[in-house]
Amino acid sequence: MSLTPQWLDELRARTTLSTLIGRTVKLQKAGREYRACCPFHQEKSPSFYVNDEKGFYHCFGCSAHGDAIKYLTEAQGLPFMDAVKELAATAGMEVPANDPxxxxxxxxxxxxxxxxxxxxxxxxxxxxxxxxxxxxxxxxxxxxxxxxxxxxxxxxxxxxxxxxxxxxxxxxxxxxxxxxxxxxxxxxxxxxxxxxxxxxxxxxxxxxxxxxxxxxxxxxxxxxxxxxxxxxxDKGRTLFNIDRAAAAARKAGRVVVVEGYMDVVALDRAGIGEGVAPLGTALTESQMERLWKMADVPILCFDGDSAGQKAAARAAVRALPLIQPGRTLRFATLPAGQDPDDLLASGGRSALDAVLDTAEPLSARLWALEVAAAPLDTPEARAGLRRRLADHAATIADRDVREQYQADFRERFDALFQRAPRQNGFTNGFTPGRPSQRGTWKPGRGFVPPSRPLTDTARSIGSDGVTQRVVSAILTGILRHPSVLHGHAEALAALPIHDHRLRAIRDAMVDAAFDPAALESGGLALILQDGGHEAVSGELIRTNGLAFSFLRGNADPDRAMRDLGAVIDAVVERAELEAALDRATDRFKANPDDEAAFAEQLRLGAARNAAAETLATLVADQDGLGN
The missing domain is CATH 3.90.980.10 (DNA primase, catalytic core, N-terminal domain)
Structure with a gap:
């Protein structure tokens, strides 16, 4: 059996060393390398480094050094040919036959x-x-x-x-x-x-x-x-300019993939030496593996015409099964009908840098592709979008990354459809991306609160959610400021209230919401009195002890109504998420192997916690008014 240097070089090129060593050694990312405690000698602090770009490992403690083949022979004790056969099987290569x-x-x-x-x-x-x-x-x-x-x-x-x-x-x-x-x-x-x-x-x-x-x-x-x-x-395993771009990519910390030879030359002329190109084919999995040895997040910068964007779309879908934590793709969108050479000719290096610096993540590109794939004006079309996104996420081999994509797609879907204003003008909770009265709701992050520290009272109310004390405060605030009903009647109607007396008052308030007389000063109190709720409504005003602005007689009316609306929205938001989380938990308990149900449970749990933080922050803000 004769193994040529060329064949062995190809075997090493097709082997990701960190993946091989990571099967038996816990590696940690350290810049462009990985580090760990050395498997060849005992040590308490890591001095063993793995470099995928150069294809070797090195220990600064015991001087162990080698490539993938040597690791299997020395760390696992395999004979040379057994090591070669194992690597070849993983890489999809045939070991040369033993013949003359x-x-x-x-x-x-x-x-x-x-x-x-x-x-x-x-x-x-x-x-x-x-x-x-x-x-x-x-x-x-x-x-x-x-x-x-x-x-x-x-x-x-x-x-x-x-x-x-x-x-x-x-x-x-x-x-x-x-x-x-x-x-x-x-x-x-x-x-x-x-x-x-x-x-x-x-x-x-x-x-x-x-x-x-x-x-x-x-x-x-x-x-x-x-x-x-x-x-x-083998054109499917080769990238044009890989010999010159490898060193430039290490220096720049990135690699840029363009469509053709002359695009690479144009980038090089502009001082971007880390450009490579596939060779007349769609970007293959083998080419992606080579790109990831040069940079963790290669940038695909294909032409702005239809063919270029289709090529980018194919690459996005093809990459999904291969992505891992920290290893993905980004997509730079060139102006329509232009290639990198055109953009450099018209705008210079700065114009191209601006495009590369704003390259979008793989998840964002897939979302945009599917949203633009068909009209979304019917429930069936929206269900189709959700199914296509779920199918994309399901192809990701790494479980952690797959769950993150599932959560990301759901958040984007919810932001586009489920949190839009309702037809009657009322809103259900916060609108993503819109500043609220006490912070900002951001997709993917939830509510970003102000910096005021939370008191124990605020935290307990945020965690407990819809308590009788908070409900009493809301109903008392509506009694003082009945005009808030005009914009929050629907949210108030969705509020779960266990106390039958408070629930009766809430129902009477919702029924009166569209009576102009109820929104006048004292009008709502009269309606409650006529309905037999006078004693309970008077007890609300006397006994509630929270420091909300809308409970104080000397508060600015505009501020009080804004605060009251924000608290109603936050409480309803948290209650709805709590109910949805319970349903998701029941589905997961019924089928523990349902990964989609598990991912939904995680997403709703995070959203519930964010809503609780929102409510706690609002309470903390109101506590501060009394200091």
């Missing part, structure tokens, strides 16, 4: 590298000839500098069926065919694949040419012609 042809294949692979290096050098030489004047003019028009031309290795394939074939005749026709440089057609002589094209070498991570992309100059199809797949070149 292995040595021949190894020699041929080495020879193919020599062929590709010779071809790259020959193409570069041809670019300087008079025949390539139009190719040089094209590069000048695209703003490619002489330094860039050399750095990227631009060349030219002259027109003619046998020009390259003759120049590299010493390698033999079979090897030139295997390298993808000649086309072999049955019953015909092999001929040059690339003719009359600007040539761009595609290099491996070690900077060795392994394939070419050829751009036609003038009319003709295809616009770009890539090498076929060969023993050296």
């Amino acid at each position: 042809r292995a040595a021949e294949r190894q020699a041929r692979a080495v020879g193919l590298h020599d062929v590709m290096a010779a071809a790259a050098a020959w193409f570069t030489e041809q670019l300087a000839t008079p025949e390539a004047a139009h190719a040089r003019a094209y590069l000048a028009k695209r703003g490619v500098t002489e330094h860039q031309g050399k750095a990227f290795g631009f060349g030219f394939a002259p027109d003619g069926r046998n020009r390259l074939k003759a120049a590299l005749a010493s390698f033999g026709v079979p090897m030139l065919v295997e390298a993808g440089l000649l086309i072999q057609v049955e019953d015909k002589d092999p001929y040059d694949r690339f003719r009359g094209r600007l040539m761009i070498p595609i290099r491996d991570q070690r900077g060795r040419p392994m394939a070419f992309g050829g751009r036609i100059l003038g009319d003709g199809e295809p616009k770009y012609l890539n090498s076929p797949e060969t023993p050296l070149f």
